[in-house]
Amino acid sequence: xxxxxxxxxxxxxxxxxxxxxxxxxxxxxxxxxxxxxxxxxxxxxxxxxxxxxxxxxxxxxxxxxxxxxxxxxxxxxxxxxxxxxxxxxxxxxxxxxxxxxxxxxxxxxxxxxxxxxxxxxxxxxxxxxxxxxxxxxxxxxxxxxxxxxxxxxxxxxxxxxxxxxxxxxxxxxxxxxxxxxxxxxxxxxxxxxxxxxxxxxxxxxxxxxxxxxxxxxxxxxxxxxxxxxxxxxxxxxxxxxxxxxxxxxxxxxxxxxxxxxxxxxxxxxxxxxxxxxxxxxxxxxxxxxxxxxxxxxxxxxxxxxxxxxxxxxxxxxxxxxxxxxxxxxxxxxxxxxxxxxxxxxxxxxxxxxxxxxxxxxxxxx
Amino acid sequence: xxxxxxxxxxxxxxxxxxxxxxxxxxxxxxxxxxxxxxxxxxxxxxxxxxxxxxxxxxxxxxxxxxxxxxxxxxxxxxxxxxxxxxxxxxxxxxxxxxxxxxxxxxxxxxxxxxxxxxxxxxxxxxxxxxxxxxxxxxxxxxxxxxxxxxxxxxxxxxxxxxxxxxxxxxxxxxxxxxxxxxxxxxxxxxxxxxxxxxxxxxxxxxxxxxxxxxxxxxxxxxxxxxxxxxxxxxxxxxxxxxxxxxxxxxxxxxxxxxxxxxxxxxxxxxxxxxxxxxxxxxxxxxxxxxxxxxxxxxxxxxxxxxxxxxxxxxxxxxxxxxxxxxxxxxxxxxxxxxxxxxxxxxxxxxxxxxxxxxxxxxxxx
Numbered sequence: 001x002x003x004x005x006x007x008x009x010x011x012x013x014x015x016x017x018x019x020x021x022x023x024x025x026x027x028x029x030x031x032x033x034x035x036x037x038x039x040x041x042x043x044x045x046x047x048x049x050x051x052x053x054x055x056x057x058x059x060x061x062x063x064x065x066x067x068x069x070x071x072x073x074x075x076x077x078x079x080x081x082x083x084x085x086x087x088x089x090x091x092x093x094x095x096x097x098x099x100x101x102x103x104x105x106x107x108x109x110x111x112x113x114x115x116x117x118x119x120x121x122x123x124x125x126x127x128x129x130x131x132x133x134x135x136x137x138x139x140x141x142x143x144x145x146x147x148x149x150x151x152x153x154x155x156x157x158x159x160x161x162x163x164x165x166x167x168x169x170x171x172x173x174x175x176x177x178x179x180x181x182x183x184x185x186x187x188x189x190x191x192x193x194x195x196x197x198x199x200x201x202x203x204x205x206x207x208x209x210x211x212x213x214x215x216x217x218x219x220x221x222x223x224x225x226x227x228x229x230x231x232x233x234x235x236x237x238x239x240x241x242x243x244x245x246x247x248x249x250x251x252x253x254x255x256x257x258x259x260x261x262x263x264x265x266x267x268x269x270x271x272x273x274x275x276x277x278x279x280x281x282x283x284x285x286x287x288x289x290x291x292x293x294x295x296x297x298x299x300x301x302x303x304x305x306x307x308x309x310x311x312x313x314x315x316x317x318x319x320x321x322x323x324x325x326x327x328x329x330x331x332x333x334x335x336x337x338x339x340x341x342x343x344x345x346x347x348x349x350x351x352x353x354x355x356x357x358x359x360x361x362x363x364x365x
Numbered sequence: 366x367x368x369x370x371x372x373x374x375x376x377x378x379x380x381x382x383x384x385x386x387x388x389x390x391x392x393x394x395x396x397x398x399x400x401x402x403x404x405x406x407x408x409x410x411x412x413x414x415x416x417x418x419x420x421x422x423x424x425x426x427x428x429x430x431x432x433x434x435x436x437x438x439x440x441x442x443x444x445x446x447x448x449x450x451x452x453x454x455x456x457x458x459x460x461x462x463x464x465x466x467x468x469x470x471x472x473x474x475x476x477x478x479x480x481x482x483x484x485x486x487x488x489x490x491x492x493x494x495x496x497x498x499x500x501x502x503x504x505x506x507x508x509x510x511x512x513x514x515x516x517x518x519x520x521x522x523x524x525x526x527x528x529x530x531x532x533x534x535x536x537x538x539x540x541x542x543x544x545x546x547x548x549x550x551x552x553x554x555x556x557x558x559x560x561x562x563x564x565x566x567x568x569x570x571x572x573x574x575x576x577x578x579x580x581x582x583x584x585x586x587x588x589x590x591x592x593x594x595x596x597x598x599x600x601x602x603x604x605x606x607x608x609x610x611x612x613x614x615x616x617x618x619x620x621x622x623x624x625x626x627x628x629x630x631x632x633x634x635x636x637x638x639x640x641x642x643x644x645x646x647x648x649x650x651x652x653x654x655x656x657x658x659x660x661x662x663x664x665x666x667x668x669x670x671x672x673x674x675x676x677x678x679x680x681x682x683x684x685x686x687x688x689x690x691x692x693x694x695x696x697x698x699x700x701x702x703x704x705x706x707x708x709x710x711x712x713x714x715x716x717x718x719x720x721x722x723x724x725x726x727x728x729x730x
Binding site: 018050073095098118121124147150266269271275277282283284286306308322323336339 | 634649
């Protein structure tokens, strides 16, 4: 019953709303720019799927030179394998017999890597792969200061040796995500914090190498730190995600990649000259990294979101904006906002060029 | 490729995670309790679909005596009509030719009401219904102090008369949602604010009646104010939503309906004795009404969520909790959390009894 009224060729002003738009020119430029920047530093990007969860965008990133794709969950990897992606890092711990059985099934169709930080998990991964006759590449996850998952650098070697000796597993390197550094406001402070964090990752690499194991991959970094990481000798690939479409939060943090992602909405009410209500709320745009930003309306600002409404204040009450008119927002956080939508509309200028399924949306297992 | 590993009969401890659970005993008691409470006051509930977006739950609410269902969007109404619901209030303004054409199509299959607050919108609704040979019941939306949509009480009569005279439309009453009162902490302050808000709705009713029009329906209220609204003579139905499954925010606001909704997750890492990481984050639980609450772990508390991780602090580091163990959270905000999930699992005690599709998820047009 639910038919999409938006089809290729339609003009933006005629689209049904709320609608998640990506400006293809801007997105393509972001993709090329990241790839060229890192290539110039002898490094590769392994873009994080969490941002867009859209196989078509992952394929564009690979076409542009990405070494593979990063993701966080087995179900996300399934959507990537279905789309033909062959080299996937699940940059997360995968725990439990059922998930590991699914992982083993997938490992027959693509080269998979996962992260580990616990000897019991290494055991069950090894057992699951052995039972299925599959094999898995493994990175030891290092806590670089974010205090989420990951072992301390001095514990990396023991875990790496366990992996190296476990049937069905192949030790290939270390990873560490400096999530706590990504949006530090001052660029000097961010550099200092990032270098400190990544020195822990490099320390782990050295301890593992000193123990006699090859460390092929040293993976870390994100959009906010990639330019700092790129100058750190020893890191081999960067897991940046948000750079591809960007958001208000990363722009405020000084990243000059282009804001390619917007949410198109329709004005449904203007009860007073100074207040306008649009038809998108918390179910179409998230606030976990702060409010989205209204663009293109002089003196207009988004003041709050309820579940299905955006409440906009107009400092100039003579601005023309009436029910039926369109307004557009830059999301506060691209990753969680894209996860609310089933489709993203690829715009070439003011026209809809392509409709993509966000096949990874809701795939959190 | 994405098969659901959770099926009726499975035990909670064996379920794949993250999984959104509803305790059926608690939910059924919430439904019965609201219905009986309002019936005792000569009032009816028209439960708001926004909370669960699950047709199977709406049908249970109707079975228990609800007068119909409230929702906010045409696409939500489509999922309700598909499930056989016959009396639906879209408690929101529906703007634009395309949406109104969809609304007219739906109006052939169910008795639909919508809200209006703008003369131009009344015109386009009338035109759309006339062209389709359909008709629509209409409530005039009153701003009762929330400052979102809605006209001032003194402007209600003119709009009601326009509706009454418009082909394809039938004026049936007024509505006003006192969203700003729902979670005011002190019960006396909440009572005072709610009575003040609803006096504006009743003022609108009187002005419209004095103008010679019948006001059959006076609709408003929510979970946090329903017991106050129930004592206000003149209100005919209550649009409460969250009472059915509840959340941490409404519980903290003093509502003693039962928390029937939880998110089940799996521990994936315990990197230090005092820190545990579970496999659900912002993509499985929202934070727009504050953090979810970890339950059942002595001295354990959720400190933050990243996109796919819950970071839990343990004040007692001797608590047994290891990778593979299950943990459970009460969502901070039930409505936006259910909107992240494709399915909700109906539990009878520790067993999965029924799997329901959250068919309204992502239906925000």
